[in-house]
Amino acid sequence: MPKNSVLSSETELQDGIYELTSRAAAPVSARTDEADAKSTKTMATVGGAAPLLGTSKAASASDGPVQAGNLEDHYPEGGIRAWLVVLGCWLALFTSLGFMHILATFQAYLSPAQQIQLRPGPVAGAIFGYASLSLLLGIYVGPLFDKYGPRWLILAGTVCSVASLLFVSIGTEDWQLFVALGILSSLGSAFLFTPAIAAVGHFFKDRRGFATGVATTACSASAVVFPFILQALFVRVGWAWAMRALALICFAITVAANFLIRARLPAARDANPHPHGRVFRTKGFAATVLAVVLAQFASFLPLSYMSSYALSKGFSEADSFNTVAILNASSLVGRVVGGWSADKIGPFNVSAMLSAIAALACFGIWLPAGGTKAGITIFAVIFGCASGSSVSLVPVSVGRLCKTQEYGRYYGACYTVASLVSLFAIPAAEGVLREDLGSYWALIVVTGMFYVAAAATFVATKLTVTGWRIWAAF
Template identity: 45%
Template sequence: MDDRGEKAVESQRAARDAEGQRPPSSHEKDGVELNSNPNPQLFVVQDDGQPPSEEKSDAESGRAVTLMGDEMYPEGGLEAWLVVFGSWCGLTASLGLMNTIAIFQTYVSTHQLLGYSEGSVGWIFSVYTALCFFCGIYIGPLFDKYGPRWLIGSGSVIVVAGVMIMSICTQYWHFMLCFGILNGVGSSLLFTPSITAVGHYFRKRRGLASGLASTGGGVGGVIFPLMLQTLFERVGWAWAIRSLGFLCLFLLIFANLLIKKRLPPAKNASAHPDFKIFKEKAFLLLTIGVFMLEFGLFIPLAYISSYALASGFDETFAFQILPILNAASVLGRALPGWWADRIGPFNTNMLSIGVTIFACYVVWLPFGRTMPGLVVFAVLFGFATGNNISITPVCVGRLCHTQHYGRYYATCYTVVSVACLIGIPVGGSIVAAAGGDYWALIVFTGLTQVLSVAAIYAAKGVSVGWKPWTNF
């Protein structure tokens, strides 16, 4: 090489160093560890019209805007695990309320709202679950751009205030406004950042970390119903609900102190949603699969206590069956997260949905009117759906760049929120159409899960091929 060639090489190296670029380390070259998808360029959302070379750095600020292959993750350490604990506290307060809706529905249907049908009361809790996911259409992008501080703080104030006000509700519109709308928005402000923040600290171990954080929803789903069942008898509705509000306040103090983001926003980060990402076939199919999954998920969560009462069990057992389901979901959120890091989140999700289908058609339908049958169903359903709740965000993360994780996750669950909105009332209408019998509801729940596993397998197929044993 002549002198001019050597000078040209040196000039290129100097330009690269000035732009904040560097050769990848040996760890970053491991595409299996840092990027499970062999085509990371598919995950870069370029909506500002800039050429690819300008996506990599910001010359004015000097801040590197990393691409998928350049990202480094702590994968542990004190700060990372404190974020997981903060997320656990936030999810205990938000998903814990969501996993207690069967108790709320059963109690108010037989007390304050005695004159209303199951389907009418179900709309209150459908609006709540729908808003928990729908509001993420802006909360996810806001997290990507600005971080979690104001989101978590606002959500904490709204949830605690909503629970406290619910203690004095007596009319249908009181419950709809207070729990359905107010708590729905507040829980969304907590739920989305709590899930998304974990992804900023883990990639190889994201399944385990997300699973551990999401066990908070299962723990809340055990503690809240048992606490309320005891307090309803001792101090009545008002002070039972206020006690729940104080417990949420305690948990959310830790969430506000510990949840934070690590990666800087992407150069083209925006606080607005972007539905153009549905052009990616794998993401579209995954969203359809999650839609059907959530459509069927909340039906047993909302109606299992009512089903127990209709099957002749006493009120004590009807209230206790929900904590049994949620206790099983704690294991279902933690253990499959560990498996997902080894066999892939899509595979783990599909296996869990298979368990859900088995639980509906082989256990609940023929044996649900017996105590052992209903308990076995609750354990199987809780374990399987606990995995789905914790691993579905990891599946979304497999299809996007981490700095756009909040946007992809929020866009997916904005569509899914429609399923949450109509699922519980549809379930009530099916029960009414069957003359108060629940067999049609069980068949319908199982069918939603069959359609879900088919769509998720199709999403995997278009991403990495159709071999069922492929790790993805």
């Protein structure tokens, strides 16, 4: 049994799987596929888990030199260098994910009354173009990260993100807005998001969930900060200079990310920079993607309609805003706590439990008591904590199914498929609302059922990889 990898109260089972008998266990280890098993006899890993070697302990916090052949076996698990990478990831995510909130604010700001030739309709088209292209590019950016590392990708993301805002500041026609926001900004977000997340996995294995959870709190922060900054700038300096000021802010943030984000493992120079369908043949990966799709689809609905739901129940605009703010603040806590818990009992176990909790919150609180102030507040807190991990636990779960040097390829494929499917969440929800004549009863039921399906799929995926080991940490 690897030193420091499991607690004394755990029982070792076959194939390197550890069963929980008290409070925590090491990550499950299993074979990713037959080809990897034959070529790497000393390893039987599920993603970022340590190989089953007699000396597979994490590297010291000082991150001292490690032989090249054993880099996959030793992780800093902390120290200044590792946490600076987490900080760089936070900054990159703050900018890349913040662009979605920027675009939403654009749509609210632009109207026929504004003294520019841009209209809300084309802005909506730019938002859809941004969402579609930035998600689709993830399946290419992941393999590029594995082959070349994060440096040039993060730099390209910086250039595209800043340039898009500068072009918007001088644009006066709809097509210019679409090119700047729908194309340039999507390229910037794609080049920033996946490499930043994947780089964290190079420095953490046993604490990967917590580190990723801390980094993804940038999602909640950007949802608050960017709209607030833009609203203030629009009033004081107008559209053009607001864009230039925002470009300067993004430039400062992403330049810092360029200096902080780095890969620890050597780039796989012989890796194919193009997507490959073989990742979906890896044991448990396709089921993991399905589980992530179900969970993300379900999380999109309350996040998108919580404000309008509150207004439909007679709450004031202030109460509606506060409910959304409570949900976002709770999701920040959920990302950190969910990531920490995943390090203890496994990301699939945590994802299944949180999906079940979200389903119970929908059926037990939102459906019967959502029309009361106390009910909707309690639901926002519980649902925010449960759904907040939907971003932070995806890379940790995927990391259990592949080697770290293929982390970008697997994560990019999973995130791309899951996010593209999630684009249909809003149109589907609109259809449900129309059929239900504006009532939210059916929408709440659909959300709860998707979470039930997600919880069941996470459990099924775990059992597919570990066998019938109910208490295995996975």
